[in-house]
Amino acid sequence: MDHANNEAVSTSVDEAPAATPSRLPAGPAALIGVLALAAALTVGHLAAAFLGFGASPYLAVGNAAVDLAPSWLKDFAISAFGTMDKPVLLAGMAVVMVLLAAVAGLISRRRPLPGQWFIAVFGVLGIVAVYTRPNLGQLSVIAPVLSLLTGVIVFRVLHNAALNALLDAPFEEGPRSVGRRRILFTGVAVGAFLTGGLGQWLGSRRDAEGSRAAVGPLVPAEPAPPSPADADFAKLGTPTFLTANADFYRIDTALVVPQVRAEDWSLRIHGMVEKEITYTYADIRNRPLVERVVTLCCVSNPVGGPYISTAKFLGVDLAGLLDEAGVRPGAQQLYSTSVDGFTAGTPISTVLDPGRGAMLAIGMNGEPLPVEHGFPARLVVPGLYGYVSATKWVTDLEVTTWDARQAYWIQRGWAQQAPIKTESRIDAPQGAVPAGKVRLAGIAWAQHTGIAKVEVQLDNGPWQQAMLSADVTEDAWRMWWAEFDAAPGGHKASVRATDRSGYTQTDQVADVVPDGATGWHTITFTAR
Ligand SMILES: Nc1nc2c(c(=O)[nH]1)N[C@H]1C(S)=C(S)[C@@H](COP(=O)(O)O)O[C@H]1N2
Numbered sequence: 001m002d003h004a005n006n007e008a009v010s011t012s013v014d015e016a017p018a019a020t021p022s023r024l025p026a027g028p029a030a031l032i033g034v035l036a037l038a039a040a041l042t043v044g045h046l047a048a049a050f051l052g053f054g055a056s057p058y059l060a061v062g063n064a065a066v067d068l069a070p071s072w073l074k075d076f077a078i079s080a081f082g083t084m085d086k087p088v089l090l091a092g093m094a095v096v097m098v099l100l101a102a103v104a105g106l107i108s109r110r111r112p113l114p115g116q117w118f119i120a121v122f123g124v125l126g127i128v129a130v131y132t133r134p135n136l137g138q139l140s141v142i143a144p145v146l147s148l149l150t151g152v153i154v155f156r157v158l159h160n161a162a163l164n165a166l167l168d169a170p171f172e173e174g175p176r177s178v179g180r181r182r183i184l185f186t187g188v189a190v191g192a193f194l195t196g197g198l199g200q201w202l203g204s205r206r207d208a209e210g211s212r213a214a215v216g217p218l219v220p221a222e223p224a225p226p227s228p229a230d231a232d233f234a235k236l237g238t239p240t241f242l243t244a245n246a247d248f249y250r251i252d253t254a255l256v257v258p259q260v261r262a263e264d265w266s267l268r269i270h271g272m273v274e275k276e277i278t279y280t281y282a283d284i285r286n287r288p289l290v291e292r293v294v295t296l297c298c299v300s301n302p303v304g305g306p307y308i309s310t311a312k313f314l315g316v317d318l319a320g321l322l323d324e325a326g327v328r329p330g331a332q333q334l335y336s337t338s339v340d341g342f343t344a345g346t347p348i349s350t351v352l353d354p355g356r357g358a359m360l361a362i363g364m365n366g367e368p369l370p371v372e373h374g375f376p377a378r379l380v381v382p383g384l385y386g387y388v389s390a391t392k393w394v395t396d397l398e399v400t401t402w403d404a405r406q407a408y409w410i411q412r413g414w415a416q417q418a419p420i421k422t423e424s425r426i427d428a429p430q431g432a433v434p435a436g437k438v439r440l441a442g443i444a445w446a447q448h449t450g451i452a453k454v455e456v457q458l459d460n461g462p463w464q465q466a467m468l469s470a471d472v473t474e475d476a477w478r479m480w481w482a483e484f485d486a487a488p489g490g491h492k493a494s495v496r497a498t499d500r501s502g503y504t505q506t507d508q509v510a511d512v513v514p515d516g517a518t519g520w521h522t523i524t525f526t527a528r
């Protein structure tokens with residue numbers, strides 16, 4: 001057979017003889033699979049913009065992959081890609097899906113049915129992924145069902161059109177039939193692109209940002225004291241005492257930032273309480289708001305790592321809310337749940353401790369909580385790692401026992417009790433410095449205990465006590481600096497902190513699993 005069609009030319013070697021012209025060339029066949037997939041996923045994505053973004057089959061499959069992935073893989077992803085771990089996963093999924101869709105097309109060069117089945121099985125996986133997501137409404141299954149139908153139908157339509165083009169003019173496929181097929185394929189591609197873009201735009205813009213912008217000023221009844229000028233040594237290379245919201249570290253299990261509007265949000269307190277209470281956003285913001293400076297830290301922060309930041313959080317005492325509900329005797333755990341299904345378990349005794357300052361926070365550094373940090377509301381408990389305390393987009397607080405509920409990371413092998421460990425980090429110098437007087441600087445933290453002393457050691461020499469920044473609160477980090485004489489050549493420096501309980505950081509190296517890393521942070525630098 002002798003098409004004027006260039007796709008056929010490229011595959012003419014294995015092309016069927018002219019007597020059976022109804023076999024699609026490989027290129028268009030694979031393309032049909034990919035286009036059907038694109039149409040399916042983007043239609044589901046657009047539907048999800050109205051049903052809750054978690055219902056997008058693409059994102060739901062990714063979320064399921066995150067939940068099912070073994071812990072070591074997740075730990076690796078966080079350490080290798082940091083906050084980029086989710087975009088890397090989504091891109092990887094896209095590549096795999098495109099390859100599978102091409103396979104669906106290639107097994108259907110004569111008849112559309114094998115590819116349609118292949119796509120249908122895919123679709124069922126998407127439905128299962130959405131259906132098993134916690135906290136998605138029953139309606140959310142509509143999104144992957146629409147995806148499945150779109151995929152199967154678009155595959156059929158494109159396949160028919162491509163076959164007809166062959167049958168119409170198997171020997172002299174004219175410019176007209178090829179042109180018509182091209183227009184159809186291009187139309188599906190452009191349509192999918194626009195549908196996906198619209199879904200993304202609607203789903204991510206519609207909700208939370210607008211609601212946050214409309215919150216207006218949140219005025220603390222009890223503002224945090226202003227941070228003194230010597231609260232940091234940023235000029236020497238430490239972080240600023242308060243971390244800007246945009247720079248504040250982030251840890252999410254969710255692939256897309258949950259979009260919750262303040263007007264739709266409520267917080268239910270139930271379980272082992274005298275009376276169940278539900279608070280609205282207005283209920284919370286109309287209470288006297290207290291502002292506290294707190295350093296949050298992630299248990300996954302390796303020695304010397306970046307997952308630590310400080311902000312002024314604005315909110316109400318969690319203990320006050322729980323007192324209104326009336327905690328019953330025997331309660332052990334405050335089990336908090338986010339709209340995205342994340343859960344954390346915090347000791348009730350810590351939450352109720354009047355000196356602790358555990359909060360339901362709605363503000364951060366003078367603004368409503370940023371969407372990615374939990375808008376409309378999150379928990380903040382000074383002194384505990386985030387995974388046992390700092391639930392973002394929190395909507396449910398259950399007072400319960402340790403036996404009754406196991407929170408998200410506890411199910412995955414992390415410790416149930418997780419106070420933040422006393423640690424320190426060297427931030428400067430980085431790389432090469434002029435020989436002679438060299439200033440080392442960094443941070444130290446022992447939330448809710450307070451830092452008493454930081455010592456620095458050069459080249460295994462004597463420990464030298466560092467200068468400390470102003471003591472703003474025991475719930476926040478402190479900065480330090482120390483000066484050494486450094487001869488030209490390579491050097492090694494280590495740091496260790498002592499907290500106000502008298503504990504000095506151990507040099508024993510422990511991994512972040514199961515309850516936080518230990519060991520001295522050591523750096524090397526060159527003096528020239
Ligand atoms: N809903 C939800 N809340 C969450 C998490 C999460 O993945 N989902 N991560 C927790 C962890 S492990 C930490 S360390 C802190 C991080 O808070 P941040 O992202 O505002 O810095 O949030 C906690 N709250």
Ligand SMILES: [Mo]
Nearest residue numbers: 298299386387
């Ligand atoms: Mo964390």
